[in-house]
Amino acid sequence: MASRKRTVRVFSLLVMILQLEVQVRSQQQPQQDHSTSGGEQLNFGVGGGGAQDMFTSATQDLMDEMFQRGEGVIQRGAGVEKTSPELVGNLLFQPSLLDFVERSIGDPHNQVVILINRHKSRSVVLGSISGSTPDFYSSYFKEIVIPPEGNTSFNVVFLPRQLGATAGSIEIHTSFGLLQYQVKGEGIECPYRLRPLVGLQAPLNATLTPEISLYNPHDTALQIVEIYSSGGNFQLELPSGAQEGPQALWEIPPHTTRSVIRVRFHGKTAGNHTAYVRIKISGGSEEPTLVDKMLVVPIEIEIFKHTGLYSRTPFLDLGIGGMKENVTKLSINLTNxxxxxxxxxxxxxxxSDMELIKATKVQVFHPAQFRHVLNIEIDWTKVVSDRKNISGEFFVGYEEYEGLRDESSYHYHRIPFYGQVLKGKLNYDADVLRFLTSGEASEQNLQTPRLLVIRNKFHVPLSISNISVPENCSRNFRVEGFRPKIIQPDQEETLLRMSRLLTDNLNRSIATYIRLMTNVTEYDLPVYSYTGKLKRILPFSTTTFRPPSDYEALDLDERELNFGILPIATIGETLVAFFNENPVEIAIRH
Incomplete structure (x- = not known):
């Protein structure tokens, strides 16, 4: 509570300083204000209908105050006079229209607006402020008086919640009447891949635990300086559930996504609940433009009056899909x-369309009585259009057990989702990871390191942050020379060197893999060691079926064809089959 009061005092002091500054300015330049409309005389770096962005610590405190108030700005003024067109005409905004142009989701932008009173003899009293859309926030006036031919300022913050254009108005109640100030902007993709947690719904007494993930789009590590929530009912905890974590947890490697915080909310009371999670990040000395940059995730949850089924994860971020042979499978437990x-x-x-309907499969599984699991499968190979993202919501309709199956009595739980579509692939020479141990292969050739070269066929940088080598791979192969790489689009880099160890199982087939951790997805690159030899099966019967495991276990590799005793001029026939016990295809050329 004390912290809250200090914040309010800082905000009040800031407003008083702004008032004093603009009043002094209006007294020092009365003649200039007399002869012009007032807009061109105030040099605030305004041009083209937009205002200059301010990122000082004072304005960040002001933005915090506005976010903490949440919907507090959406209130109507009382005791204002009936709108007088003649008097309202003396009030002028600079800029006349506030256009934030393109701003990324989750990245708030604060701009200053000047309100000028051009009346020569009457002061104007500013009452409350109300907004028409939640994407725009305004600092709050408390009976601020603008003297004749004076001016004051207020702040407007644009925090996009969705892709595309957004427009609205800020209404200011004054003693001259009601003023409407037009604001607009356009939301674009967040480079940090933040998603607003808005439009969420859950039944009464539900406990929701959405996680917030952050992607580092830079070539250097990103440091998380601070995270806090504005709502007292929204508790923050680490994704692991622990209260503290190592320092490495707060550092995100280049081009890597990491879950940074979990928000826990218990819906004890029905109604709408809002909060904001602020994430302050820094790029260190190598990224001076990222010093205490602030990102904001708005949260809006509607709690129903009834209890029911719900998912503790109220929003699904599907990440990146669209690569060849890529399928996302999710299992969501529904809680009562x-x-x-x-x-x-x-x-x-x-x-939204038939393409997504064909790519999506939803099923309900009941592993036990009164236990419900929602199984979701998205086949990205069926998303063939040039779209950049997919969105929608999964739903379940339910009613009381042994109910009348009346659809009008159903309750519905909806889980919104979002995913990015990224076309492209990771290219490499698969033969580099195939080791033939017989024939012309020599021990020296097997021990000669092979270079694994990766080519990036995506239109975004490909960051390979780490590799994982399972035990059966490290026991039979030498993997060396790996360093984290950032490969630009249509470029290639040598990732590592690999050779075969001379173990006692050179005559056996080995199938293993190397896992690449990237900013796109995890790739398992198959690694094979094999003799290339085929096993002859004599005699071979087309009527008696044998599973492949029988051919592996039985010694059927006969070296002679025995036709027995045949009469003269009689053609003897028999079938010869070959069993391939290698982990790769073998071509028979002669």
Whole structure:
């Protein structure tokens, strides 16, 4: 509470300083204000309908104050006079229209607006402020008086919540009447891949635990300086559930995504609940433009009056898909927030077009009585259009157990989702990871390191942050020379060197892999060691079926064809089959 009071005092002091500054300026330049409209005389770096961005610590405190108030700015003024067009015409905004142009989701932008009173003899009293859209926030006036031919300022913050254009208005109640100030902006993709947690719904007594992930788009490590929530009912905890973590947890390597915080909310009361999670990041000395940069994630949750089924993860971030042979599979446990048992009657997905409908499969699984699991599968190979993202919501419809199956009595739980579509692939020569141990292969050739070269066929940088080598790979192969790499689009880099160890199993087939951790997905590159020899199967029967395991276990590799005793001029026939016990295809050329 004391911290809250200190913040309010700082905000009040800032407003008083701004008032004093603009009043002194209006007294020092009365003649200039007389002869012009007032807009061109104030040099605030305004041009083209936009205002100059301010990123000082004072304005960050002001933004914090506005975010902490949440919907507090959406209130109507009382005791203002009826709008007088003649008097309102004396009030002028600079700029006349506030255009934030393109701003990324989760990245708030604060701009200063000047309000000028051109009346020569009457002061104007500013009342409350109200906004028409939650994407725009304004600092709050408390009976600020603008003297004749004076001016004052207020701040407007644009925090995009969705892609595309957004427009609205800021209404200011004054003693001259009601003023409307037009604001607009356009939300674009967040380079840090933050997603607003808005439009979430859950039944009464539900406990929601959404996680916030952050992607580092820079070529250097990103440091998380501070994270806090504005709402007292929204508790922050580490994704692991622990209260403290190592320093490395707060550092995100280049081009890597990491879950940084979990928000825990318990829906004790029905209604709408809002909060903001602020994440302060820094790029260190190598990124001087990223000194205490602030990112904001808005949270809006509606709690129903009834108990019911819900998912503790109220929003699904599907990450990046669209690569060849890439399928996302999710299993979501549904929790009951009350004592009444429910039966699920309907389930599915609300999607925007037929392409997504074909790519998505939703099923409900019941591993035990009154236990419900929502299984979701998205086949990215069926997303063939040039779209950059997919979105929609999964849903389940349920009613009380042994109910009348009346759809009008169904309750619905909806889980919104979002995913990015990234076309492209990672290219490499698969033969580099295939080791033939017989024939022309020599021990020297097997021990000669091979270079694994990776080519990036995506349109974004490919960051390979780490590799994982399982035990059966490290026991038979030498992997060396790996360093984290950032490969630009359509470029290639040597990732590592690899050779075969001369173990006692050179005559055996080995199938293993090397796992690459990248900013796109995890890749398992197959690694094989094999003799290339085929096993002859004599005699071979087309009527008696044998599974492949029988051919591996039995010694059927006969070296002679025995036709027995045949009469003269009789053609003897038999079938010869070859069993391939190698982990790769073998071509028979002669």
């Amino acid at each position: 927030s009350g004592d009444t048992q429910f039966s699920i009657r309907r389930w599915g997905a609300h999607l």
